[in-house]
Amino acid sequence: MAPMTRRDLLAAAAAAGVLAAPVAGSTPHAGDDAVLPPPEATEVWQPVPPKVDAPAGGVPSDATVLFAGTDTDAWEHADAEDGRPIRWNVVDGALVVTPGSGDIRTRQAFGDVQLHLEFRTLAQPTGEGQGASNSGVFLMERYELQVLDSYRNSTYVNGQAAAVYKQYPPLVNASRPPGEWQSYDVLFLAPRFADDGRVLAPARMTALHNGVLVQHHVALQGATVYRGQPKYDAHAAQLPLRLQDHGDAVAFRNIWIRAIAPPASP
DSSP: OOOOOHHHHHHHHHHHTTTTSOOTTOOOOGGGGGTSOOGGGGOOOOSOOOOOOOOTTSOOTTOEEEESSSOOTTEEETTOTTOOOOOOEEETTEEEOOTTSOOEEESSOBSSEEEEEEEEOOSSOOOOGGGSSOEEEEETTTEEEEEOOOSSOOOOGGGSTTOBTTTBOOSSOOOOOTTSEEEEEEEEEOOEEOTTSOEEEOOEEEEEETTEEEEEEEEOOSSOOSSSOOOOOOOOSOBOOEEOOOSSOOEEEEEEEEEOOOOOOO
16 A cells, blocks of 8 residues: 555545544634634723822822821821820821830721831831831731831741731741831731621731732731730721831831722622
8 A cells, every 4th residue: 555645644634523623722713703702792891990090109099198297187096985196206207106105096997908008117126036126017906917127136937027917927028127118018808707707708918018029818817816826706897907006116107098999790
């Protein structure tokens, strides 16, 4: 028998239906137009996303400014029920902890948010470990992102700067030297509870420290606790943001927050 030519092989393959079978994941060809929907079938035109002005290095136009260098009216003393003014000081455009005066919290409550703030640890550290410029950012007054001088300061890793305190160490240590301004950018999803108090969805946090990813959509185990294991207690869908007085004159500035709308259904 004479050897089969390339033409013979192609003819045999076509007769067997091999060449007509589509390859999974292959790019559609012109001949597929009869079985594919028109491009317009997968175009979404409504609702149109709202326009937000986002100046370079500035505050998004839809953000709530919590501190811009002078006005502290957005804040109140955290442990008083009468909404009394805070006792922290404004120094050179920064909101500085007055050690021993107590935590402060926002007058407004929030749920799912994007948060930006900048902080500065003491230029001349007065302690070490957890005693080195300690403070904290408490989402919903319960879920803490640790503030600490962790540049060259040894402590337990789930208690260093950018840790979800006593739950998740940061992915990396992005701390700057003492006395330099640093930034946190946080995406926080509040927990969801059933009417009977069961947790339907845990709180989740993503955080960047000085622009570096340090917490990646972690599921929080519950409210922050110093001793014991974290756990959830059902609470309101929106609660204030709290900044901690841990006895050190940590400074904050450029604090703004944006409410995040629930994701749209596909």
